[in-house]
Amino acid sequence: MTASREIHLAARPQGAPGPEDFSLVEVDVPDPGDGQVLIRNAYMSVDPYMRGRMNDAKSYTPPFQLGQALTGGAVGQVVASRNDRLAEGTWVVHDRGWRELALSDGKHLRPFDPSLAPVSTTLGVLGMPGLTAYFGLLELGRPVEGETVFVSGAAGAVGSVAGQIAKLKGCRVIGSAGSAAKAAWLEELGFDEVFDYNETDTKEALRDGIDVYFDNVGGSTLEAALAALRLRGRIVACGAISQYNASSSPPGPRNLFLMVTKRLRMEGFIISDHYDHFPAFSADMSAWLRDGSVRYRETVVEGIENAPSAFIGLLEGENIGKMLVKVGAAA
């Protein structure tokens, strides 16, 4: 038995989540049984999609259960093993975050070599968010050299990568974000045009037209993008963070009929359907990181006790780049 701390869902948030919706719970984690490993988490990931799992609603992943530890992406090291394939000391990415120590049956783990890149990148630019950007942009957005790609939520873990890949493919890239600091970073990354949506009207910012819209935010930004899309434009429906905290669904875009007149295609995806693209992604992204053509940032919150505030902050746009919680040593 080893003492550990984990974050439980104490209540289902109504609208924006608050600290009272989470509880920090001390538990004793059993020693690994046959085939099991004990993982000490180094970082856990907080991701916008988790907000949906806090509702008691049927969706593509089952809802989190009240009074139980939340789950999510995490990276850590095997500290005790009764599994032949996973020696002590092995670094693994897994889905049992929101806790210091995770007991695993050894399935659904991805071991990796920690000497290749900082371990935290397995949750960001080299992990699920990076693959989301890579697959969504290239397979669904299908940008062609010379086209204009608009990315909303562009300073987030997914958006910042999607924009940089679009640049690598020879596109003009427009990014929107919610602060001057985020906009400044996107300019550093080489986005051709960047605007703070609190300061600039999105329709005005897109007045010259776009060919691909990588949608991370939904809402009125989608309506503006529909208006700006050129003939045969594509919408990559990746997320709608502007709406995740809404307690009732706001109306959709008034101009959806432009899908017909402009021959647009909109396609949604959930990245877990497409992990078969991971090897190609991993090879490309590792090369792009090495040669500096893709860069990333992380916003790291220290201590698992601060995971709820990290998550609340994520939904309020407090992060630049990937939002992570450094779990720290517990055992």
Add this chain to the structure above:
Amino acid sequence: MTASREIHLAARPQGAPGPEDFSLVEVDVPDPGDGQVLIRNAYMSVDPYMRGRMNDAKSYTPPFQLGQALTGGAVGQVVASRNDRLAEGTWVVHDRGWRELALSDGKHLRPFDPSLAPVSTTLGVLGMPGLTAYFGLLELGRPVEGETVFVSGAAGAVGSVAGQIAKLKGCRVIGSAGSAAKAAWLEELGFDEVFDYNETDTKEALRDGIDVYFDNVGGSTLEAALAALRLRGRIVACGAISQYNASSSPPGPRNLFLMVTKRLRMEGFIISDHYDHFPAFSADMSAWLRDGSVRYRETVVEGIENAPSAFIGLLEGENIGKMLVKVGAAA
């Protein structure tokens, strides 16, 4: 010179068009010049898309001009020719409807053999609406045997064909329409389930789920279809007749985020981009008509002077199957 009558756009309709928005004008049509032909129209087509062209708004086709004859699909016979390729007596489909006599430079005409099928079918099941159904369903909807296909506006020229093609592909087909008479006809055509949307809630009618939605109407029906679509469902964005007369755009579907969670694809199209599919369509549809696996109906209004009321009625759903105006002899 030959006397002819044509329908002009007298005013741009505000909301639903009325008789005052059209005028019947007598004109003298010049004799054909070099390369020209004079066509006596037998039937002209009234189609929902024409409503958009009555607004002074940029779209995929230029707006109709005030005080000039409207244009649109028509079928007629060459009655005078100074074009070597188009002898007198040749039957042609062309785009100079809304008039009794049409002078043409001989371009953008499609000659056809009138012995193969009633000439009116070149404007319906064997023409643009048929191709719209064929291309939209097969290329964008991509129905798979055993799937459920929902068609709205199912008793119209496009919807009735889309539903029958879906049946031919081994799908279960649900159709919605706006009257009991329409519903009865769709049952005759072999639709598996039919409902009158004035009597039955669309969400309730789709409660068992659908895989493909062929959308002719937009609005709240699209919202209900989004709710009913299964994982990886497809929306063929063909039309939105429920909204064409709206003077301001109503809000879009509140549940558009289901595009992401259910991995849906929505694609719009304009059939004039896809006339390269005409030969394959024509061969398939002719065979289906011959063996009785596709059937059609026409609602024929007599006399060009009644074309405005035919069009107004089309937008109010007065037609079953293809709405046509029989132009009749004028010369």
